[in-house]
Amino acid sequence: MKTIVFLLLTTISISSFSQTKFEKGYLINLNEQRINCYIKDNDWKNNPTEVKYRVGENDETKIADLKNTKAFGIDNKVAYIRAVVDIDYSSGDVSTLSGKREPELKTDTVFLKILVKGEASLYYYENSSLIRYFYSTSSKPIEQLIYKEYINGDKGIFRNRDFTAQLWKNVRCPETSINIIKTIQYKAKDLIDYFRNYNECVNKSYTDYTLSEKKKLFSLTITPGIEMATMSIDSRETNLIDVNFGSKFNYRIGLELNMLLPFSHNKWSIFMEPTYQHYSGHEVIERTYYLPRDVDAEYKSLEIPMGLKYSFQLNKKSFLFLRGGMVVDIPFNSTITYTNQDRLYKILSGNSFTVGLGAQYKRLSSEFRYYGNRDILSSSMSWDTKYSKLSFILGYRIL
Structure with missing residues (x-):
């Protein structure tokens, strides 16, 4: 039995190594220069702080990070953009919820994952148990969509859903009612659908990067x-x-x-x-x-x-x-x-x-x-x- 377990673990290790491969993609440096290259696809669960790449498929491996890279992506798969943003680092753990309604913002430089890119764009950030969504429009820079759970004394858990007010003010079609806005949850599916519908409403072309990720679960x-x-x-x-x-x-x-x-x-x-x-x-x-x-x-x-x-x-x-x-x-x-x-x-x-x-x-x-x-x-x-x-x-x- 020990032999069987050893063989299984060995095979998994070998296959994991062999499947983390370099795929066609691009880098854009801080001087706005685009470099067509091969990106190491790690299928990042948490947003990366650096990425390994090769200019040629068999060239030496180099590292691009937040200090020298504005954006990068893998063709027809995923795209990230560098952003200096205010992030709410409030805990989402029920046992350590804050007693304040206001977000606890901290300025940080991160790579945001692009979910929808268009007249109004939607971005995603994940780090350990922290999940945050960001947005931008043609007239507004990237900022976080605010959602926070907090404790109000002995009255229980409350929710700051200021992101609905942000959408109502900055990303709204004329026919979108307040009742529609109120039903939106702070979840990928709801927000992706909303931004997709908005871009279609204003007759602007857009790219939905999540379409390439969808698989039959x-x-x-x-x-x-x-x-x-x-x-x-x-x-x-x-x-x-x-x-x-x-x-x-x-x-x-x-x-x-x-x-x-x-x-x-x-x-x-x-x-x-x-x-x-x-x-x-x-x-x-x-x-x-x-x-x-x-x-x-x-x-x-x-x-x-x-x-x-x-x-x-x-x-x-x-x-x-x-x-x-x-x-x-x-x-x-x-x-x-x-x-x-x-x-x-x-x-x-x-x-x-x-x-x-x-x-x-x-x-x-x-x-x-x-x-x-x-x-x-x-x-x-x-x-x-x-x-x-x-x-x-x-x-x-x-x-």
Whole structure:
């Protein structure tokens, strides 16, 4: 098992390194000179303070930062602009909220991510748990859209939504009502939609940089497969009734729900895969001086593997993936029966873990997956039971 974990971690490390690549882009220095170059795409979660680039794809790596760079971007993907702005650094943590309504502004020089660029432009800044939105118009320089949660004595949490007044005053179409403004939340989707609609309203061309970022966050995949499972039952009281059913080939069918996580180029995702599985076994225990004993195992359950999945792209249509997580098992109509002794034990399974390695091409996928040992008579202290399996799974993405 340690070897499997080591190989998984090693593969993730290698793939992470190989995928952080230089892509076509540009830099604009403080003298307004544009340099076409290759930018190292780190899929920044927090706004960067510097960026690595190469003038030629195989040239030496250089660094552009806030001291010498006005703007940079990756073609058809993302753009950042240098700005000297007042930022509200008030805490958004409920346990450390300020008692003041007014924003706690501090002048700082940062790279702002451009979300929408036009007659009215929208920008984004994130640093750790701090998320702020900024805007500008053709007649107004970049400033923060003000939103702040604060505590008002013992009256609870209040919200300073001054950004709605800023939009009403500076970014508003004639037909936009105050009620529409009031419904806007301090969230990317609401603000992007508002700035997009405003630029269309004033008949000005604009660029929505978020369109290139949009990916299908959820996917649904049918996952049939075959499994080689082993089951053994050992009594802690006597070895006369111990039985090993050996390896059996079974079938399974599942439905995997996958949700992409919004960082690291969507390489990471969360998965959950309700799966029907069935194991059936029969053995005869033969001991000296004892009559043969028939033992039957009938094990049906709904397994629910859940955990993290890591993908790394080979080309535009195919990629490899690794997964790891826990397995919740819900048995039904499942028993261990000692026929000659009229003993019947109901299977109540414990949880286990799973790791897998697979490949996907377009909608089709295949995977080898290992399920660790689980105790299938977890309600009894008299038994030591083990059930594990290796699965080969095919997949077809339907959504």
